[in-house]
Amino acid sequence: MNTYKVVFKPFNDEILMPEGSTIKEAIIKSGIDFDFPCGGIGNCGKCRIKILPKTLPPTLKEQNYLTEKELLQGIHLACEIKIHDNLTVELHKNNDNLHNILQWSVERTSNVNPLIDKTYVEVDLPSLEEQKSDLKRLKEKLALKNSSYQNIKIKFSTLKYLPDIIREAQHKITVINDDSEILGIEKGNTSSKILGMAFDIGTTTIVGYLIDLNTGRELSISSTLNPQVKFGADVISRTTYANQNANGIKMMQSTILKAIDKLIGDALNKASMKREDVYSITIVGNTCMHHIFLGLTPRYIAAIPYVPVISEPININASDLNLHINPCGKIFVLPTIAGFVGADTVAVILATEMDKNEDIKLAIDIGTNGEIVLGNSKKLVSCSAAAGPAFEGAQISSGMRGAKGAIDHVNFGKLMTYTVIGDGKPEGICGSGLLDIIAGFVELGIINKRGKILSPSEFTNPSAKAFEKHIITYDDTNAFLVVPENETSYGRPIMITQNDITALQLAKGAISAGINILIDKLGITTCDIKEVLLAGAFGNYMNPHSACVIGLIPKDLEGKVKMVGNAAGTGSKLALLSRKEYERSNNIASTVKYIELGAQKNFNRAFAKGMQF
Incomplete structure (x- = not known):
């Protein structure tokens, strides 16, 4: 098979591609960040590129999406153009600084008791009189600092270098540990240097917060567009890509891990800190992003009955995912509620304390998938409304x-x-x-x-x-x-266009139906709702009056709307800083009742009513 060279401007990246492959496939293979809102299936007309200087005949879909003027200028759709010659392609360069990435969030304090801690000890010298092992003498000293460490375990890889480290450090060492295991040992007193990062992985953006785990102080924030947009704008298109491509999961996981590793470096540079000082990372995200981050298939989330591979919290070694922090570092992934209500929703509940409040509150995170939670400390119900990418612009002309x-x-x-x-x-x-x-x-x-x-x-x-x-x-x-x-x-x-309004109606109809069904499930009225919490980027940039005018949010709740910013990020930070909050996140995930909208008898009626203005 013939291969041809494709050059991408303004990057000057070159790649060889087999004849008949598409420009879209060349962009993905090259690793260039580029948007394919519909996943590259030719349904949005937004992957515009310019072919230099050749003139290529337009495809039928291009004639539908591109103007005559654009076609004369050499504008094409990357998902449509197939490679049959050497090509030079001009791309519109993405720049994260030009995007409104939501970083601020509602804040609340918690006692600092991080998931990974450091303890400085001076281990007793060995003696002939008392034949105590190095580990036993270490445990005795740790138990004096904290009685729960009396039966602490030790990683075998750490045990192997324990005797040498103790003696080289003249028995003055710092122990790195979680709540049950010694993860590593450092010479001398390094307890003042312990950092962590809390991440919120959104479908569109990723935000990371660098935290001092001794003081709880936020040192810096780093954010970026989620580079997985090259595989599609929403979770369904990314799941489809994973299902239809043999290395789909691996490619998407690699893409997200590289982005997170870069954000770690960016955050540390801003704070003038080092990677080896980062010992723990917390991760929240919707269930699809959660699975792709872990390299788990999202295939069965997208098919009835929408079952995730795992919903419990999970922690893994950072080295297993090739994230470059301290070799002892661990990643803590918060639990999910259901296939389409993820760890980010758990984190929103954690941040806003809906599970502790007697007042009934409604929390909404509107994106390509709308997650909705309603209730109070007595009962919380949740659902997911398939809003589609209308609010992100993908389905709008x-x-x-x-x-x-x-x-x-x-x-x-x-x-x-x-x-x-x-x-x-x-x-x-x-x-x-x-x-x-x-x-x-x-x-x-x-x-x-x-x-x-x-x-x-x-x-x-x-x-x-x-x-x-x-x-x-x-x-x-x-x-x-x-x-x-x-x-x-x-x-x-x-x-x-009329089609644009229809796309918005479908999105707002789903959200409206979800809210009203949850209200019915709790047996309340809108009058009983004391506060509406808008989380996520779209919810915090939109005008609440406009949302209520069109019926996206019930009109009589307009005066009760409160913006809570990236509350998922706050929840991730709380879990990073407090074992108690991390454990609470598991309790939230296991007690929130998930309502599958499609299974409700009144859904079609509520959806049809919600589509009207």
Whole structure:
């Protein structure tokens, strides 16, 4: 089989690919971070690239997604173009600094008692009178510091170098241990240097917090886009990729581990610390991200009855996953609740103390998958609503992530005004901007309760008349022109199509149905809910008023909304700093009752009602 060279600009990366493979496959093989929101199956039209300087005939799908102007400029879709010659490809470079990655979170304190600790001891010298082993003398000293260490075990690999270390250190050593085992020994008193990192692995972003495990102080934060976006924007498309490719799991795990290892280095550089000073890492994420991180198949999460491989907490050696921290370091992965309600939701409950509060609270983390928890200390119920990637922009014609160039907020006054991330020309619309636009449509009567974009002659609200000229025809139906092509960064018009509204309706219908079914399960009304906690990036950037106007959140809860930021990150930090909190996370995961929406008799009715405006 012939092979051809593909050069990627502006990186100048070169790769040889077999004839007939796609540019998408070349990008993934090269390791370049690039978005394939639909997983590269040709359903979104967003993997735009430029072929230099050759002119290639467009495929049928490209003709559907790309304008005539784009085709003349050599713009193509990476998932569509097959390689039959040497090619030079220009890619739009990702830059994490240009994305709104949520780092702040609601904070709460806890007693510092980390999962891995250091204890300085001065071991007694051996004697002829008392023939005590090195380990026995060490345990006796540890027991004086903490009685629970009296029967502590020791790793065999540590035991092998114990006698030499004790004597080389003149019997003054620091013991590295978790709650049951001596993991390592260091010469002298190194107890002042012990760091940990708490990670929240999201479908779209990863955030890591570097923590001093002696004081509980946060030293630095490091974040990045999840590079797994090259395999798809949502968990379903990534699961599909894993199922359809022999090395799919291995590739996705390797991708996430490299990203986390880099974030560890970045966080340490910011704090002027060393990798060998990091002894423990906590991990939270949705169940799919959790499994891929561990190298476990998510195959059965995506198929009825949606069963994960493991839901219990698990700890493993950092060296087993090739994460470069102290050789004694361990990784603690928090438990999950169900196939689509993961350790990140457990961490949100941990951070907000919903499980300890008498007031009934509703927690919502809206992303490609909406996780919802309702209840109080007496009972907590949860569900997962398949919102799809509409809020992330993947299913929206002019949609994009919350990055530079995204319209993030829109206001309808006498004129329509908007703000753009980075303050330049707009490139597209992110989820919060989309929500504002649809809310404006609802309030002005530009759409009816079924979501149909009305013609100007059908407007009944006088205020809507100011926007008559925004109504255009697209694909033989009405659309709303947000920004004309001459005012955008890429020369493409930014619009809201009828299909875009349908995609949003499906997403908000699922979330709305999930909330109402949980309310029914608890036998309460919305009046009984004292607080609505919005977690995650989308929830914290959106306008709560817009969410309530369109019915994403019940309207009578608007005054009760509280943003809690990256509460999953806070939960991860709490587990890192406190064994008690880590153990509590397991209790939360095992007591929260999961409700499978698809199995509820009233789901279809609630979903249909939730789709209406």
